[in-house]
Amino acid sequence: MSVELEVHDSQGLATEEMTLNMGPQHPSTHGVLRFIVKADGEVMRRAIPDIGYLHRSIEKIAEKVGWHGFMPYTDRVDYVAAMACNQGWAMAAERLADIEVPRRGEYCRVIAAELSRICSHLLGVGAMGMDLGAITPFTHAIREREMIMDLIEELCGARLTFNYMRIGGVAWDLPHGYVEKVSHYLDHFEPVIEEFNQLLGLNRIYVKRLADVATVDADMAIAWGLVGPNLRGSGVDFDVRRDIPYSVYEDFDFDVPVGSGEMGTTGDCWDRYIVRIREMDESMRILRQALAGIPEGPVIARVPRNFKPPVGDVHVKIEAPRGEQSWYVSSDGSEYPHRVHIRTGSFTAMGIIDRLSRGLMIADLVAVIASMDIVAPEVDR
Amino acid sequence: MVGPAHFMALSAALFFIGAAGVATRRNIVVIFMSVELMLNAANLAFVAVARGLGTMEGQVIVFFVMTLAAAEAAVGLAVILAMFRNRQTVDAGEISLLKW
Amino acid sequence: MQAFLDTLLGDAAGLERQLGYLAGMVVFGAVVVFGFVLPFAGIVTWAERRIWARIQSRVGPNRVGPFGFLQWLADGVKNILKEDIIPTVADRPLFRFAPYVVMVGFVGAFVCVPFSGDLIIADLNIGILYITAVTSLVVVGILMAGWSSNNRWSLLGGIRAATQIISYEIPASLAIFPAVLLSGTLSMQGIIGEQGAAPWQWHMFHSPFTLLGFGLFFTAALAEGNRTPFDLAEAESELVAGFATEYSGMRSTLFFMAEWGNLYVIGALVTTLYLGGWQVPQFTYNPVLMNLAQVGVFMGKSLACVFFMIWLRATLPRVRVDQLMAMCWKYMVPLAMLSVLGTATMMVALPNGSHTLRMATFAVVVGVVIRFAFKVRFHLKRARKLDYTSLSPGASQGLSS
Amino acid sequence: MSELVFYLLAAITVLCALGVITRPNPVHSALFLVMTLFMLAVFYIILEAHLVAALQIIVYAGAVMVLFLFVITLLNLKGDPDEPAHPLLRIVAYAVAATLAAGVAIVLMGDAGVVPGGAGAGAVLAEGFGGTRALARILFTDYLVAFELTSVLLLVAVVGAVVLAQREPVAEAPLTETGEDA
Secondary structure, three states: OOOOOOOOOOOOOOOOOEEEEEOOOOOOOOOOOOEEEEEEOOEEEEEEEOOOOOOOOHHHHHHHHOOOOOHHHHOOOOOOOHHHHHHHHHHHHHHHHOOOOOHHHHHHHHHHHHHHHHHHHHHHHHHHHHHOOOOHHHHHHHHHHHHHHHHHHHHHOOOOOOOOEEOOEEOOOOOOOHHHHHHHHHHHHHHHHHHHHHHHHOOHHHHHHHOOOOOOOHHHHHHOOOOHHHHHHOOOOOOHHHHOOOOOHHHOOOOOOOOOOOOOOOOOHHHHHHHHHHHHHHHHHHHHHHHHHOOOOOOEOOOOOOOOOOOEEEEEEEEEOOEEEEEEEEEOOOOOEEEEEEEOHHHHHHHHHHHHHOOOEHHHHHHHHHHOOOOHHHHHO | OOOHHHHHHHHHHHHHHHHHHHHHOOEHHHHHHHHHHHHHHHHHHHHHHHHHHOOOHHHHHHHHHHHHHHHHHHHHHHHHHHHHHHHOOOEOOOOOOOOO | OHHHHHHHHOOOOHHHHHHHHHHHHHHHHHHHHHHHHHHHHHHHHHHHHHHHHHHOOOOOOOOOOHHHOOHHHHHHHHHHHOOOOOOOOOOHHHHHHHHHHHHHHHHHHHHHOOOOOOOOOOOOOOHHHHHHHHHOHHHHHHHHHHHHOOOHHHHHHHHHHHHHHHHHHHHHHHHHHHHHHHHOOOOHHHHHHOOOOOHHHOHHHOOHHHHHHHHHHHHHHHHHOOOOOOOHHHOHHHHOOHHHOOOOHHHHHHHHHHHHHHHHHHHHHHHHHHOOOOOOOOOOOOHHHHHHHHHHHHHHHHHHHHHHHHHHHHHOOOOOHHHHHHHHHHHHHHHHHHHHHHHHHHHHHOOOOOHHHHHHHHHHHHHHHHHHHHHHHHHHHHHHHOOOHHHOOOOOHHHHO | OOHHHHHHHHHHHHHHHHHHHHOOOHHHHHHHHHHHHHHHHHHHHHOOOHHHHHHHHHHHHHHHHHHHHHHHHHHOOOOOOOOOOOHHHHHHHHHHHHHHHHHHHHHHHHOOOOOOOOOOOOOOOOOOOOOHHHHHHHHOOOOHHHHHHHHHHHHHHHHHHHHHHOOOOOOOOOEOOOOOEO
16 A cells, blocks of 8 residues: 655645544445545545455456356445446446347346435435434435335345346346336335435535535536536536436436536535435336336347357446446457456545545545445445 | 631642742643642632631632633633744743744 | 431531531432432433434334333443453543543532422522533543543544533523523522413513523533534544543443433523423422422423434434534624623513513414424324335235235 | 641642642643642632632633643643753752742741631621622622723733634645646
């Protein structure tokens, strides 16, 4: 580890600077993140992210376990929203081998991915409330998440590491009565979002804590490579699902919520928060359309067990809950991938924190981490 | 029987302990605290005399001394902070230049 | 208290009498502390966990005793038996001593809590000032704990607590004065004696200024007691556990006992100053019955305050340090001044008070409370309409068939 | 008030005061001072000055000393090179102080004429002596000008403290496009 620990004060004055070690064991670093905080009293000079505590060399593992065998590992890339990673890997392999996924399979994928997205956002915004000291919204979010977990469990038998998708489609068709059950749940969930806003999102203290804090304007967001809700929170209207469509997202009619600085400046923490809340609404719209329009047919294409895609490389982008996830996969024609690389949303968000943290208070750092919805395994992989 | 004289004697003891602190210590914060101790010794004497005379004037003076001490502490500590920021020391011997 | 000891000591004189007083006070203090204060602090932790659980759609502790009531005892025993870890680099004597200072500051306040007309340990003539004084000792203990732990998070927590408590002492003390002005005394019983049993005879409803004073005092007391939304000193998500980070076992329990017990002190103070204290209508001339009714009323009011504080903690997020300070100095101190000056002006302009104004203030508050209650009822009803049970996997079998 | 109790309390007070000037660690010194001030409040209560006792704890132990502790912990002052300029100085200073204190104490306690009330019980007290009402009456009549001047003093002190402790706003470190320090 070679993190530059020296801070060069522009005035050349030694002041009462304090080095705080925030993490890897700290209540609000959501897993094993670590920040080396240089603080002058309560005001931070810098917060230097120190990554790598959760590195499991997943990309290297891919080169040893083969194309089908890697699917369960993708769950571990971002275990808060494993469906998206499943889908990224499956899509990369399919595009390499030019496999057409059956329509019903794609619909199943969309349903699973959107449920997973709501799940992930619920955890994100709930934990954000928790980090800012509001303890009740978290349990409410977890309660809703639990019900979605139950739905996903019915779908694939797992609650965290789903391993639902396969190269060529999905592992299992929707269970009997699943469509009704999910629509029933959505009927229930819709007012909950409003309740959540009343309880947390529009609370004056909460808004004051987040508005105008750690503002990232559109240019800066693009320059630093922010993706997903963090990018949209800065007012950039870009969503992979709509702008570079994949799967069957073209069939659906949905909006892309964008931060507009309702409570402060565009791109502040509150904008990033509200974008996540509104994305849950949009996910519900997509889910309703998908449930209504799901066609009959097989869910998985015929893919040989000894899967050997032709030589070549492919770059696939998907919209994961934590933003655009890029999979670069190169094949040498063997039964093992030659090289896999994943670019994730949390990783880029982690980079900008050092820049944003200057001059903020220590309490704000917690808000920034939470508003970026950084999940440690996705940073390190 | 304990009377005001006993308290006056205690006050004298505290006062001179404070004076000894001012004379021997070099840490300016501790010197400052010794001064506070001396002020408080004086307060005790005032209260004892007020008790001896049965009048309230002594206690009123104590009230004023407390206000003074609060003001003194605020300004004095601000001075120490400013000094520390510029010189990185609280040693009374090092800050005898009357300037920074 | 003194009278009781006098009868007990008979005609002993001199040193024996002094020692007798001392022993009597120590025994009585021990009875109050171990018989009421500590169990009460424990029971508040249980109540808080149960109430939170209801608010957060959880169950909460329900295993030890009926409704989990004895959970606090189990937790206490567990904490006492735990190892008391003292970090190697800590300042050992201070580290050990700090929890006791905090406890002294908190337990000392109970000396002046008037449970009923007769049930008070000592009705000092500077009662309310005394409470302000002893509770300010808590800061010293917290700063001691924060510094001696030799941990940056602890130090930050200690410094935060010190700034916060000192700053909020000012609006809190200022907001005491409307009630003191109206009563013309600092004694707790004297303040209660000036109020009546009926709600509109409370100091709170004397005029809009005292209503303001009530609000300010409650808020400032929350901040002084380190309660959400002002729990920055031990903000879990920011400072791990603030000044108590390095403490374990019994010593950390002492901190938390002081914190939860403080809830009751705050409730009792608010009740005494603004909510009419133990005042009940004179329904009987039996002193025992009267005192029992007064204790009941006082406990009811102060526990309602405690419940309100627990409710707040379950609902509100935490403010930031600079916002906390800005709120204190920019809003609460001037408003508290306004409240004091306004009350004084009212007292000069209307020496006997205005019954109309009292009733008007009372009506406004009742109106606000009723509106709020309706809002809560509306939300509760809608929450009940959401059919959670049909969503669990077992129950949802019916849906699919 | 028996002599035994007085001497016990006085001994504790003097020991705490000695702690203030002898402990090398300023935090310990400050906490000993808190103890001393607390003990003084006890003496005030014995001397029937209840309001002053409460103010002593609120103002000194609660505010002034916390300010001290605050500054010490903020500057993180630990054991410092606190040797006097000359090693003999400390001994000389202690000896002089002890002599003076003993002398004054002997004079005060020996001659009943020096201290009003002397070693006796003191004057007969009026009703409400030491209470809020009595203090306020004098404060707002005979000492009104002084009282008002005190408020001016406090205001000046507040302004002075703010000006002194204020710091030039920290200029944000210039950044290159990549966010590294220039």
